Amino acid sequence: DAGITQSPRHKVTETGTPVTLRCHQTENHRYMYWYRQDPGHGLRLIHYSYGVKDTDKGEVSDGYSVSRSKTEDFLLTLESATSSQTSVYFCAISQLQETQYFGPGTRLLVL
Amino acid sequence: TQLLEQSPQFLSIQEGENLTVYCNSSSVFSSLQWYRQEPGEGPVLLVTVVTGGEVKKLKRLTFQFGDARKDSSLHITAAQPGDTGLYLCAGAKVGGGADGLTFGKGTHLIIQP
Numbered sequence: 251d252a253g254i255t256q257s258p259r260h261k262v263t264e265t266g267t268p269v270t271l272r273c274h275q276t277e278n279h280r281y282m283y284w285y286r287q288d289p290g291h292g293l294r295l296i297h298y299s300y301g302v303k304d305t306d307k308g309e310v311s312d313g314y315s316v317s318r319s320k321t322e323d324f325l326l327t328l329e330s331a332t333s334s335q336t337s338v339y340f341c342a343i344s345q346l347q348e349t350q351y352f353g354p355g356t357r358l359l360v361l
Numbered sequence: 362t363q364l365l366e367q368s369p370q371f372l373s374i375q376e377g378e379n380l381t382v383y384c385n386s387s388s389v390f391s392s393l394q395w396y397r398q399e400p401g402e403g404p405v406l407l408v409t410v411v412t413g414g415e416v417k418k419l420k421r422l423t424f425q426f427g428d429a430r431k432d433s434s435l436h437i438t439a440a441q442p443g444d445t446g447l448y449l450c451a452g453a454k455v456g457g458g459a460d461g462l463t464f465g466k467g468t469h470l471i472i473q474p
Binding site: 281283290291292293295298300306308340342344348349350351352353354355 | 391392394396401402403404405406409449451453459460461462464465466467
């Protein structure tokens with residue numbers, strides 16, 4: 251299995267607070283991705299990174315920002331959490347833009 | 362926008378039965394991946410198919426990539442309760458793209474003992 255960890259694994263927060271989720275890889279893969287998974291919607295891409303300090307928006311980027319200051323870490327920040335951001339968040343990594351390997355996920359509940 | 366349609370969305374069958382899950386698109390993909398996801402975990406890669414018409418077998422699972430590289434199927438023979446999970450297909454764009462894969466919404470499979 252690819253070495254990908256996500257932290258925290260579970261988070262409960264209140265509306266309006268900032269939240270940061272961390273993805274850490276030990277595979278030295280170039281590409282990193284943040285998805286959210288919701289019933290009826292499947293996996294939706296939030297942001298992705300194609301190198302250190304190189305990031306771009308995905309399908310559902312509003313309300314989210316990311317940073318990648320080193321190859322192994324990709325941070326997702328909810329600037330001011332809303333109830334609509336309650337979801338399961340997955341990080342994925344890829345070396346060749348094709349096959350992706352996923353982390354275990356973070357369950358976020360925004361009250 | 363490239364879309365992948367998976368069918369059926371839900372399938373519940375008895376242990377020992379055979380089943381097929383489909384992944385269809387009007388777009389051509391350079392490769393297609395199948396993942397299985399269990400509750401509380403991330404998707405786990407099962408297989409990647411690259412060549413049109415390609416067939417790959419993984420024990421009781423058979424994966425096929427359509428000749429035109431627009432569709433794929435997953436066939437499970439003699440399903441077992443351990444096959445229960447969410448099956449996702451994902452396609453890689455022709456020519457690549459840093460934004461990665463297009464995912465289907467998945468097929469929820471339940472194998473009853």
